[in-house]
Amino acid sequence: MPDNTYAKLVLSQIESLTGTIDVLRNDILFVRQEIAEIKAREDKVTELKEWKQRIDEIASPPQLNRLINEVEELQKFKTKAITVFAVAQSLMAVLVGMAKIVI
Numbered sequence: 652m653p654d655n656t657y658a659k660l661v662l663s664q665i666e667s668l669t670g671t672i673d674v675l676r677n678d679i680l681f682v683r684q685e686i687a688e689i690k691a692r693e694d695k696v697t698e699l700k701e702w703k704q705r706i707d708e709i710a711s712p713p714q715l716n717r718l719i720n721e722v723e724e725l726q727k728f729k730t731k732a733i734t735v736f737a738v739a740q741s742l743m744a745v746l747v748g749m750a751k752i753v754i
Contacts, residue, residue, distance in 0.1 A: 710718070
């Protein structure tokens with residue numbers, strides 16, 4: 652009889668260990684997935700870092716900022732120039748129309 656009790660005790664311990672091993676496997680799987688996600692993020696960070704270095708070789712951030720400001724100024728100038736041209740053309744059309752009426 653003691654052998655049977657010992658066998659049941661060993662069997663129960665083995666079942667407990669099996670359950671624990673399954674939990675550990677699931678935890679390891681979760682950790683591996685997390686590691687894969689972290690590696691993917693690291694790859695993206697590396698790519699961004701390399702991209703920034705390439706951009707910095709072409710133009711520094713202050714240079715890019717100055718370029719943006721200059722483009723904005725040119726756009727404003729373009730708008731003003733087109734407006735002035737349109738007003739001048741309108742005045743010329745009115746003057747030509749008035750000249751035809753007078754003559």
